[in-house]
Amino acid sequence: MRISSVTMFETSTASLNRQQSDFLKISQQIASGRRVVNPSDDPQSASRAVGVDQAKAVTEQFRDSRVSARNSLSQSESIMNSVTDAVISAKTLLVQASSDTLSDVDRESIASELKGLYESLIGQANATDGNGRYLFGGYKDNAPPFVKAADGTVQYQGDNNVREQRVDASRLMPVNDNGITIFKSVPSSAGYVAEATKDDGSPNSGNVTFRGPQVTDVNDADYGTDFRITFTSDDTFNVETFDGTNWTAVPAQTSVAYTGNIGDSAQQVSFAGVTIELEGTPVGGVNGDSILVAQAGGEQREPNLFRTMEQAIRVLENPADNPAKKADLRNTLNTSMRDLDNALDNVLTVRASAGARLNELDVVDAVGSNRMLNYTQTLSDLVDLDYADAISEYSLRQVGMQAAQKAFVDIKGLSLFNYM
Template identity: 75%
Template sequence: MRISTVTMFEQSTASMNRQQSDLMKVSQQIASGRRVVNPSDDPQAASRAVGVDQAKAVTEQFSDSRVSARNSLSQTESIINSVSDAITSAKGLLIQASSDTLTNENRESIASELKGVYETMLGQANSTDGNGRYLFGGYNDSVPPFAKDAAGNVQYKGDSNVREQRVDATRLMPVADNGETIFKSVPSGAGYVAEAKKENGELNEGNVTFRGPQINDVKNATDFRITFSSDVAFDIETFDGEGWNTVQTGVEYSGKDAAQQISVGGMSITLEGTPAADDEILVAKSGGDVRGADLFRTMEEAIRVLENPADDPVKKADQRNTLNTAMRDLDNSLDNVLTVRASAGARLNELDVIDAVGSNRMLNYDQTLSDLVDLDYTEAISEYSLRQIGMQASQKAFVDIKGLSLFNYM
């Protein structure tokens, strides 16, 4: 069979092109450090690598989300810590104000200091996260969550939701507690609180003071109120969850002469002083249906009685009763704030754990990607040297073949 000169040239050119293509492919691999430069190099590995890259991107997004969540929780914990310090300071001032050795002027001075603590709390309750969003307004975070109404009382303007953020594929984490949870709630184990005030909010007109209440039987403890029909008799009502029910009427009152202990169900309270008709003493579970919790209301009431001179028995009784109630309320509020703070700290610790898991997951993804597409340099360099030799051999063969001619032998 005769082989034409054109055929020899075409085969030699094709061989050199093939060798050059193989050499260039190995060169690209060495330059990029990747075994799979194009999907056609290893379609299966390339397909798996795309999936791993997507999983890495999602993991990185969750990592960024955890940074944001950590910033929010750290700020929340810091503010709540300041609030707990403010409550402790307020409680100390009320204990000081309860001393019988203080004058009205001394109490007015304490009231001025207590106002500063109150305004500090209000400012902390309206803190922002640095991006213009209010931390404690729930999802209604575009306006201050706490604002004073026309009467000067602080009202909550946020919602009852808790802002959440997804920090991992299976974890939706609360990143900020709402204002109700912090400033208008008490822990589930909060006790009972007594208050000397009428149902319509008016102050009592007599000078009855109370000590307690005490829980004698937890199972039978219940909300109740004492309403004086005269200065020597009173009625007792209990709350059943829907309304008040009279359980005793015309009970004799002897507290004008000596302290009288009154027991209702599993509760007891000690009264002393002279009442006026329609005066009331309420005993209710803190944060319950009858008497909701409100840290700002507690502070406002304490400031009120300290600012007004207690220059008669009625005002002195109001001052003593209000301070006793306020100190119990502050104890409950402090327990609640510390519980919320502990919850924020626990979530920060959880973020650290999720971060560690996420870091390990990223290492696994990196290792998987390396196994799929990264280059083995030792093998690649050997392959490169082999392709160079093949290319040189192909070129040398072409030079030798193209020089063949019958005219060289004639």
């Protein structure tokens, strides 16, 4: 069999190219640190690596989302801490203002301090995040959620929604609470609150004051019903309940004799498992004096921290220079202090919820970190290079290429003319 010189050269060149290709391939692997540089190197591992890499990218996105959620919750929690301090300070001022030894000037000074807390609360309620979005407006975060109306009262302009953010594949977490939840709500454990007011919302004209209300029988058939005590004359009253449209007198509590205006003894009025004590002289008749006894946060008495502050400021700024104004001062301060207690409990409850979500983020972060480690390890097992094997292979390919080169040189020098 005759082997031509062309065949020998082609065979040697092909061997050199193959050895050089293998050598370059292992060199590229060592340089990149990856065993699978191209999908053709290991199609199955490359395909699995794409899936793992995508899962890793999604996990990283959730990690970034948790950072954003943590920032929002931390800001909200910090603001609610300030709100808590403001409510406690306001309650302290009202306790101080309740002292009979204070003059009108003293109470006006307290009202000035209370105004400062009131404005501070409005500022905190309209706080923004680092991007200029209002924290407590729900999805309506491009405008202040709390604004002062023409009558000087603070009105909520946000919506009832809560902004949520997906912090993990299976967890959509609320990252903010709206203004209603924080400033216009009470905890479920809030009890009854009494308020001295007429039908038209104006203060009573008489000097009736109240103590309580106190819950005496939670098993009463009417327990949970809001009611009001309306004075039909100076010495009689009706107990009325709201039927959804109007206030109607309870049949067994109509034209009840009122004795709280006799001497120094207070009269107890009991209904629906609740007792309240009344003392003083009322002004009865059409649009006469009345005492509302309603569950905090109920239909008849919407909770509103700003309204509570406004009412307290009103009575402290006005001189208590007659019995009716003194009664209004005492009743309003009693009502306001109960409202502040409920508001404080509510803010603490919402703040605790925010803290619980922050703790949950820590747990989800730990799970996400473990998941990232697993993905990284799996990806490494699929495509990363074993340097010990690679270096050994590199040396082997280097020797093989050198041998091919030497063989080609030797074969190239062979010729029959050398033996002639």
